Amino acid sequence: MRCELVHTSLPRGLDGGTGFVVAGRTGGMPRTLSDALADLSGLTEAWPGASDWDRTLRATRPIEWRGEVAWVASVIRPCGLDHTGRGNRIAHHRMLEPAEIRACDPVSLLLDHERWMASWKGDPRELDAEPSLPTLVGHQGPAQAWQSAFGDAGMAAEMVEQAYRSGVGAWIVVPPGVDRLALLHQLAGLLPHENRWKRGWSTRPLRPVADPAPVIAVVDEREPLVCAAPPNAAWILVPRAGEAPKASEAMLRRAREGVRLTEPAKARGASATVAWQPPERLGAPAVPGGASPQAAMPPAAEVAGPAGMAPPSTIRVELEPAPASGFKAMWWLLGAGLVLGVLALLWRAAA
Amino acid sequence: MAAPATASNPLMHPVRDLVGRLHCPSCWHAMRPADVLFIAEDPRLVGDPVAGADEPLRFLPSRFDLTGAAIDPEGARCTRLACPRCRREVPRPMLELPAKILSVVGAPGAGKSHLLASALWSMRRDLDRLGLQVMDAEPRLNARLHAWENRLFGSGGGARRLEKTETSGGAGYASVRIEGRTEVVPAPFVFALRRGQEPSPSSTLVLYDNAGEHFLPGADDALRPVTRHLGRSEAIVFVLDPTQDPGFRAAVGLPPVPQPPVRQDLVLAEMAARVRHHRGRRSDERLEVPLVIAMAKADLWATAARVPMTADPFAIGGDPGAALRASHVACLEVVRRGSPEFAAALAAAFDRVLVVPCSGLGRDLAHEPEAPVAPRWAAVPFVAACEFGEEGRLGGFRP
Ligand SMILES: Nc1nc2c(ncn2[C@@H]2O[C@H](COP(=O)(O)OP(=O)(O)OP(=O)(O)O)[C@@H](O)[C@H]2O)c(=O)[nH]1
Ligand SMILES: [Mg+2]
Ligand SMILES: [Zn+2]
Numbered sequence A: 001m002r003c004e005l006v007h008t009s010l011p012r013g014l015d016g017g018t019g020f021v022v023a024g025r026t027g028g029m030p031r032t033l034s035d036a037l038a039d040l041s042g043l044t045e046a047w048p049g050a051s052d053w054d055r056t057l058r059a060t061r062p063i064e065w066r067g068e069v070a071w072v073a074s075v076i077r078p079c080g081l082d083h084t085g086r087g088n089r090i091a092h093h094r095m096l097e098p099a100e101i102r103a104c105d106p107v108s109l110l111l112d113h114e115r116w117m118a119s120w121k122g123d124p125r126e127l128d129a130e131p132s133l134p135t136l137v138g139h140q141g142p143a144q145a146w147q148s149a150f151g152d153a154g155m156a157a158e159m160v161e162q163a164y165r166s167g168v169g170a171w172i173v174v175p176p177g178v179d180r181l182a183l184l185h186q187l188a189g190l191l192p193h194e195n196r197w198k199r200g201w202s203t204r205p206l207r208p209v210a211d212p213a214p215v216i217a218v219v220d221e222r223e224p225l226v227c228a229a230p231p232n233a234a235w236i237l238v239p240r241a242g243e244a245p246k247a248s249e250a251m252l253r254r255a256r257e258g259v260r261l262t263e264p265a266k267a268r269g270a271s272a273t274v275a276w277q278p279p280e281r282l283g284a285p286a287v288p289g290g291a292s293p294q295a296a297m298p299p300a301a302e303v304a305g306p307a308g309m310a311p312p313s314t315i316r317v318e319l320e321p322a323p324a325s326g327f328k329a330m331w332w333l334l335g336a337g338l339v340l341g342v343l344a345l346l347w348r349a350a351a
Numbered sequence B: 001m002a003a004p005a006t007a008s009n010p011l012m013h014p015v016r017d018l019v020g021r022l023h024c025p026s027c028w029h030a031m032r033p034a035d036v037l038f039i040a041e042d043p044r045l046v047g048d049p050v051a052g053a054d055e056p057l058r059f060l061p062s063r064f065d066l067t068g069a070a071i072d073p074e075g076a077r078c079t080r081l082a083c084p085r086c087r088r089e090v091p092r093p094m095l096e097l098p099a100k101i102l103s104v105v106g107a108p109g110a111g112k113s114h115l116l117a118s119a120l121w122s123m124r125r126d127l128d129r130l131g132l133q134v135m136d137a138e139p140r141l142n143a144r145l146h147a148w149e150n151r152l153f154g155s156g157g158g159a160r161r162l163e164k165t166e167t168s169g170g171a172g173y174a175s176v177r178i179e180g181r182t183e184v185v186p187a188p189f190v191f192a193l194r195r196g197q198e199p200s201p202s203s204t205l206v207l208y209d210n211a212g213e214h215f216l217p218g219a220d221d222a223l224r225p226v227t228r229h230l231g232r233s234e235a236i237v238f239v240l241d242p243t244q245d246p247g248f249r250a251a252v253g254l255p256p257v258p259q260p261p262v263r264q265d266l267v268l269a270e271m272a273a274r275v276r277h278h279r280g281r282r283s284d285e286r287l288e289v290p291l292v293i294a295m296a297k298a299d300l301w302a303t304a305a306r307v308p309m310t311a312d313p314f315a316i317g318g319d320p321g322a323a324l325r326a327s328h329v330a331c332l333e334v335v336r337r338g339s340p341e342f343a344a345a346l347a348a349a350f351d352r353v354l355v356v357p358c359s360g361l362g363r364d365l366a367h368e369p370e371a372p373v374a375p376r377w378a379a380v381p382f383v384a385a386c387e388f389g390e391e392g393r394l395g396g397f398r399p
Helices: A031-038 A100-104 A107-111 A144-150 A152-165 A180-190 A225-226 A247-258 A313-319 A323-350 B003-007 B112-125 B140-155 B246-251 B262-280 B320-338 B340-349 B380-387
Strands: A003-010 A019-026 A057-065 A067-080 A087-095 A125-127 A170-174 A201-202 A216-218 A260-262 A274-275 B037-038 B046-048 B052-056 B099-106 B133-136 B175-176 B181-186 B188-196 B202-209 B235-240 B291-295 B353-357
Touching: A003 A031, A003 A152, A019 A031, A031 A057, A031 A087, A057 A107, A067 A107, A107 A180, A107 A201, A144 A152, A144 A180, A152 A170, A152 A180, A152 A216, A152 A247, A170 A180, A170 A225, A180 A201, A180 A216, A180 A247, A216 A225, A225 B133, A247 A260, A247 A274, A313 B037, B052 B175, B099 B112, B099 B262, B099 B380, B112 B133, B112 B188, B112 B380, B133 B140, B140 B188, B175 B235, B235 B262, B262 B340, B291 B320, B291 B380, B320 B340, B320 B353, B320 B380, B353 B380
Parallel strands: A019 A125, A170 A216, A201 A216, A260 A274, B099 B202, B099 B235, B235 B291, B291 B353
Antiparallel strands: A003 A019, A003 A087, A057 A067, A057 A201, A067 A087, B046 B052, B133 B188, B175 B181, B188 B202
16 A cells, blocks of 8 residues: 655654654554554664764665565654754655556655655644655666766676675765765666665665665765674675776676666667676675675575584574474474374284 | 583683573563573674674584683684573673663653763762762663763763654664564663672663653554563652643743643553553552652752752762652652642552652753753662662662
8 A cells, every 4th residue: 555654753643642753644544554664763873963964864665564565765854853852853654556666766766855744744644645656767877976976987886786686785885975865876776677676775774684675775984883883794885986896797888888777588679778687686694714705694584504614503503493393393293104104004914 | 402502611600600590681581691692703703593684693602712702603702692582682790790670761851861871970970979880781782871971971062962762773772583573672771780888799780761652552562572671670760750741830830831741640650550561460459669750850840849959868878768758758749739640640559659859961951052961869769779679778768
C-alpha cells in the first residue's frame, strides 16, 4: 500500500502522547505499519558543528512488512526547536507501491525537495492519500559531480560496482564540502533502473545489514560512526583522486561517457546501450591473508566458519543456528527409520 | 554449549572472585560468568550474526594466554566480553562485582538527560560531598555520556543544551538479531561504584537514559524491550517536572503556560504497572522497590515553595536521613497541593518513597544558553537510590 507518515516532536500526537509522536499519517494506515515507520525516524548524532544540511538523512530503505520487502523513502532533518526548547527533527516517510518503484529513480525521489516536509504545521491529523508519484528518471549522462570531486568520473564506476557487490551495504566516505546528495544521485543513476531498487541509498551512515537489502551510503568522513568503525572495515570505501578506477569497461564508459547500460540478455539489437553484468553479491567473508582489503562482509546469516581456515570447534558450534535442535531431529528421524525397517523385516519374515 | 572452555579459563577462576550469576545490562538475560562470550580483536573477524555485520565476532574461546585473555581464531588477544543472548558487550567489572541497576523514569522533557549528566559528573568528582564515587566500568561504552558532560561542563563554547533523547536509532539503542527477529535493546551506562573510605569499588552501577516516550502507555513491547530494566532495578528514580503541570505551577507560584499538561500521574501509574508485570506481582500489590522522586528544575520553583536545599545531605560523617527529611516533607506538601492525583498514584503503589528536590542545570537555559551551568543536588536522588539497600546509609530509613 502507498502511504506516508510524519514523525516529529509536538506537545500532543495523533495517537496521544507527547514528545516524538506521529504528527500525521495517511488515513487507514494499520497501526503496525505506523509503528514500523515511526521506528525509522531516529536521526543519529552527527559531528560537532554539522550543518542542518549535513545532518539530514535522505534514504530509501527496505522494511519487512507482512512477510514481504517494502520500500520506504524518507527525509529526516533538523527543524528548529520544539515546544520544550530543544532541537527538533522531522521525519517524513513514504512507502512506495510497485508501480512507483518501476517509475521512479530512488535518489531522484529523495532530491525532489517540494515533496518532503521541512516542518509540521497545525494539529496532528490524518493525511489524504496522495496521487501516485510521477515518473522520475535518474541521472543520465556522465557522472560530473564525481569528475569534479575526484578528477575522474570513472571513480563513480568503481564505487558503484564495489558497493553493489557488498553483502551488507557500503559507506562511501567522502571529504567535507562535497555535495553528497549529488554524488549519490549520479551513483544510483549509473545502474540500470531495476538494479537501483535492489539496494537502498542514503546520505548518512546506516548500520551495515544484510537483510532485507543492503544500503549504499555516501557519507562525510567526519561522521562519528565512520570514526568509530573498526580499522579497514570492509563496508567502508574511500574514493581517492588520482587513482586509476578499477571497474568493468562497461561501467567505466557509463560513468565517463554517459552511455546507457542494460543487462546482457536485453542488449541484443539496441545499439546505443552497452551490456553490463551486475557484480555478484559477496557471499564469503574476507579470507585471512588472501582477500582483497575491500572485499565486503557477507550477509550476517552466512557467517558460518570463514572459508580457508579452521576455527576452533567451539566457534563453529556457536555460529551455527540452533545446532542442538537440528541434530536432535536428525537422530529422531534415524531412530524412527531404523525401528520401521526392523518392523518391516519382521513383517516379511512372519508373512 | 561449550561452557567448560570458559570455565577452564584462569581469568574465570577463584584467583579473582566472580559473582555467581549476573544479568546482561542490555537484555537482562541471566547468566553465569562461565557463559559469557569473548569479543574478537583481530580486524579480520568483523561481522557477528547476532550483534551485527559491523560488530566483531563473538566466540566461545578454547585457547587462552598466560594472563587468562582469550585467543581469537586469528591469534589476537581478547579481553572484552559479551552476553551469550544479545551479544552486546558486558563490561568486565560486572562479572566481578554485584550490580545495582537504577531505572530513571520520567515524562518527555522532564529533565532526565540533563539531570543524569550533571549527577554523574558530580558523582565522579565529589566523593567528600556524596560519600561515594563512580568510575566508568568501560569508558568506550559511556562515550555518549562523556559528550553530554563536555557539552554541559566543558569549555568548548556553544549552548549548554542537550538534544532531546531519540526514541529509536542513534547511540542509545542497539538492534540485534535474535532467532531471526530484530530486537532493539537499550545501551546502558555502567560504572564501578566505590563507597566512603573503601579502597576499591564494591559494586557496579547500571543506568539507562530512556526517551520519556518509552514510559507512555503502550511503548514497550517484545521487540522493543527498552524499559524492561524496571523488572530488575534495585531502585527507581522518577524525574517529576513540576513545571509541566498547571496544578504544580500554581502551587509554586509559576505563571500558567499555554501547552497542554503532561499527565505525570499516568506516567507513574504506567511505570508501576510495568514494574508489577515484569516482577510477576498482582495488580493490586504495593511495591517495596525504593522510589526516589527527583523533583526537577528546582531552580524555577524551590525558593518560592520554601523547600530547603542547603547542606550536602550525603557529606561524609553527616546524617543523610535527617537532612533529607526536611526537603522531603516540604516537597511532598507541594505535590499534595499541586497534583493530588499524583500524590494518590504514589500512595497507591509504592511503600518506600523519598522526594528530593534537584536541578540538573541550576538555571534556565532560555537566557544566556552558553553561560556555565550550576547544578543543585543533581546527584542526591541517585546517591539516595544507591543507599536504600540494606547495607546503605538509608537502609532502615522510612521518610
Ligand atoms: N530551568 C531548568 N530547566 C531544565 C533543567 N533540566 C532540564 N531543563 C530543561 O528541560 C528540558 C528537558 O530536559 P531533558 O533533560 O532533555 O529532558 P528528558 O527528560 O531527558 O526528555 P526526553 O529526552 O524527551 O525524555 C530542556 O529544555 C532543558 O533545558 C533544570 O535543572 N532547570
Ligand atoms: Mg532525554
Ligand atoms: Zn544480553
